[in-house]
Amino acid sequence: MKVINKVQLIFLVVIAVILSSCSDDDTVNDLGTTDLKLHFHPHVNGEDFAINETYSMNGNEVSFSRVQFYVSNIELTKEDGSLVKFDGNTSEKEDDLFLQVTAGNMMYDLGEVEIGTYKSINFEIGVDTVINSTIEPTAWPTDHPLSADNPNHYYWSWNTGYIFAALEGTVNGEPFTYHIGTNDLITPTGNIDLNEATINGDNGEIMIGYNVAKFFNDIDLSIEGNRSSHTMGTKPLALKVAGNIKSSFSTM
Amino acid sequence: MKDFTFFSLLLFAIISFQACDDEVSPSIKTIVYTVPSNLGTVLPQNERNMITEEGVILGKKLFYDPILSANGKVSCATCHKPELAFTDGLALTTKGVSGQPLKRNVPTLTNAAWIEGLFWDGGANDLESLTFGPLTHEDEMAADLTQVLAKLKEDDEYVSLFNNAFPELGVSTSALSRALSQFERTLVSADSKYDKYVRNEGVNLSEGELDGLLLFKEKCAGCHAMDHFTDYSYHNNGLDASFVNEDFEGIFQGRFRITRDSSDLGKYKTPTLRNIALTAPYMHDGRFASLEEVLEHYNSGVKYSGTLDELLQSGDAIGIAITEVEKKNLILFLNTLTDTNFITNPQFKN
Numbered sequence: 252m253k254v255i256n257k258v259q260l261i262f263l264v265v266i267a268v269i270l271s272s273c274s275d276d277d278t279v280n281d282l283g284t285t286d287l288k289l290h291f292h293p294h295v296n297g298e299d300f301a302i303n304e305t306y307s308m309n310g311n312e313v314s315f316s317r318v319q320f321y322v323s324n325i326e327l328t329k330e331d332g333s334l335v336k337f338d339g340n341t342s343e344k345e346d347d348l349f350l351q352v353t354a355g356n357m358m359y360d361l362g363e364v365e366i367g368t369y370k371s372i373n374f375e376i377g378v379d380t381v382i383n384s385t386i387e388p389t390a391w392p393t394d395h396p397l398s399a400d401n402p403n404h405y406y407w408s409w410n411t412g413y414i415f416a417a418l419e420g421t422v423n424g425e426p427f428t429y430h431i432g433t434n435d436l437i438t439p440t441g442n443i444d445l446n447e448a449t450i451n452g453d454n455g456e457i458m459i460g461y462n463v464a465k466f467f468n469d470i471d472l473s474i475e476g477n478r479s480s481h482t483m484g485t486k487p488l489a490l491k492v493a494g495n496i497k498s499s500f501s502t503m
Numbered sequence: 504m505k506d507f508t509f510f511s512l513l514l515f516a517i518i519s520f521q522a523c524d525d526e527v528s529p530s531i532k533t534i535v536y537t538v539p540s541n542l543g544t545v546l547p548q549n550e551r552n553m554i555t556e557e558g559v560i561l562g563k564k565l566f567y568d569p570i571l572s573a574n575g576k577v578s579c580a581t582c583h584k585p586e587l588a589f590t591d592g593l594a595l596t597t598k599g600v601s602g603q604p605l606k607r608n609v610p611t612l613t614n615a616a617w618i619e620g621l622f623w624d625g626g627a628n629d630l631e632s633l634t635f636g637p638l639t640h641e642d643e644m645a646a647d648l649t650q651v652l653a654k655l656k657e658d659d660e661y662v663s664l665f666n667n668a669f670p671e672l673g674v675s676t677s678a679l680s681r682a683l684s685q686f687e688r689t690l691v692s693a694d695s696k697y698d699k700y701v702r703n704e705g706v707n708l709s710e711g712e713l714d715g716l717l718l719f720k721e722k723c724a725g726c727h728a729m730d731h732f733t734d735y736s737y738h739n740n741g742l743d744a745s746f747v748n749e750d751f752e753g754i755f756q757g758r759f760r761i762t763r764d765s766s767d768l769g770k771y772k773t774p775t776l777r778n779i780a781l782t783a784p785y786m787h788d789g790r791f792a793s794l795e796e797v798l799e800h801y802n803s804g805v806k807y808s809g810t811l812d813e814l815l816q817s818g819d820a821i822g823i824a825i826t827e828v829e830k831k832n833l834i835l836f837l838n839t840l841t842d843t844n845f846i847t848n849p850q851f852k853n
Contacts, residue, residue, distance in 0.1 A: 385628070390631070393673075393675050
């Protein structure tokens with residue numbers, strides 16, 4: 252009979268799902284999953300950005316030799332309000348996905364996500380405070396973003412902890428250095444609107460721009476003391492730069 | 504039982520690793536050190552970097568090898584010399600690659616495994632992440648880690664030592680720092696005359712030494728807690744009256760540099776006094792050349808400031824009153840903390 256056939260079919264499907272889900276434990280919606288990449292795109296008011304190029308910003312001639320930041324606790328919000336985390340499906344922070352974003356590298360793998368519509372993304376700029384200064388950088392596999400072997404590994408040995416964000420370069424020929432870090436300065440971005448992005452087999456990328464021109468908002472760079480912060484001792488300036496980095500993000 | 508050497512005290516049990524796909528390969532064995540009773544019983548270790556025989560062999564070789572420095576002339580042992588209990592005898596050393604004086608005195612590595620806050624201000628949480636400081640600092644070893652790794656990879660002996668000790672990591676900066684840290688944790692000193700006395704190993708102290716011991720317990724052990732001779736905490740022992748110099752991220756401001764809490768101004772980590780007769784000059788900037796000068800500081804040189812430790816104040820008086828006879832006996836006692844087995848131990852030498 253028809254009804255019994257349907258029940259049998261559901262049974263078969265359920266068993267098939269159980270059997271095939273040894274690798275990943277997520278319940279999968281009917282549309283399936285796809286690989287997602289996060290594209291971090293540096294720009295100067297919409298213009299392409301490159302390391303060691305000189306740009307006019309708020310009346311200053313600025314060139315960057317280093318732009319980099321760590322990213323933790325990435326969360327996507329789906330159309331229906333549900334959250335997608337990248338925590339390796341465990342409660343151990345060690346299993347989370349971490350990124351180290353550098354201006355020279357724009358594409359980052361987030362792994363598999365469900366096909367569907369995504370409303371927003373949020374993350375923290377910095378290394379999760381449970382991990383920062385408690386798990387030493389030599390404890391990771393060498394290809395892990397937090398490893399001491401990461402070519403752009405940035406860390407304070409004299410005050411244990413990652414340099415969450417680093418901006419270095421020159422302004423009007425004078426050097427500047429901002430090293431932002433310590434657990435107090437981990438900066439959540441808040442929800443960044445994705446304009447109902449559809450993620451599927453044809454589009455497996457979310458692009459987020461960060462406007463390098465905003466990094467120095469409200470900072471008078473003609474004052475020498477404003478051209479350097481290692482966070483410790485110059486926390487107000489470090490907080491300002493961290494806030495500026497945060498507000499530089501937008502979907503592109 | 505009389506001629507106990509340090510190594511016979513250092514019993515070790517070997518625990519085999521359960522073979523597990525992504526764990527350390529089964530041939531690598533971690534070593535569990537048992538340390539003398541008056542130091543606790545187990546050696547503190549980093550659970551993510553447990554000591555192995557292979558790791559220590561590699562770490563020791565690296566510690567003495569100037570290949571790690573930019574000019575090929577400076578090793579860790581240039582400043583941390585075993586015969587001086589891993590110090591270098593200078594107030595502010597100029598033995599780094601640049602020849603420029605460092606801002607602080609080289610501390611002993613005696614019983615480094617127990618130190619929770621490393622460096623004079625306790626800013627470094629673990630040996631593993633500290634290593635990159637001296638390795639890359641322009642006035643210490645000024646190393647470019649990429650170049651160092653390239654050199655190590657050209658050396659067949661190093662390649663096999665790294666692969667034996669850290670099969671997952673191979674020749675890498677992570678493995679380099681792990682190996683150095685493992686070696687540093689083995690630098691246990693607990694075989695001085697005082698240790699043998701206190702553990703009833705058939706050694707007696709002289710009358711003067713015993714007198715010094717009593718004085719020490721009364722006047723010094725509040726901070727230099729026995730038997731580690733440090734409480735591993737931070738105190739202002741009255742070296743300076745003000746801490747206004749903010750240069751170099753606050754390197755002259757003590758623990759404040761790390762916590763940015765004004766109650767930590769001028770506080771420094773209590774150093775262990777084990778092997779103290781070998782590690783002159785004294786204090787974080789090496790300002791005192793001898794133990795006599797140190798005692799005279801506590802007796803008459805202590806300077807008042809808002810963070811001066813309470814143990815150095817009683818009513819209107821500051822400092823610790825010490826008579827000339829007491830000074831002599833205190834120094835006799837401090838000399839019993841010298842551990843000759845520690846500085847001659849071939850396990851710690853190249």
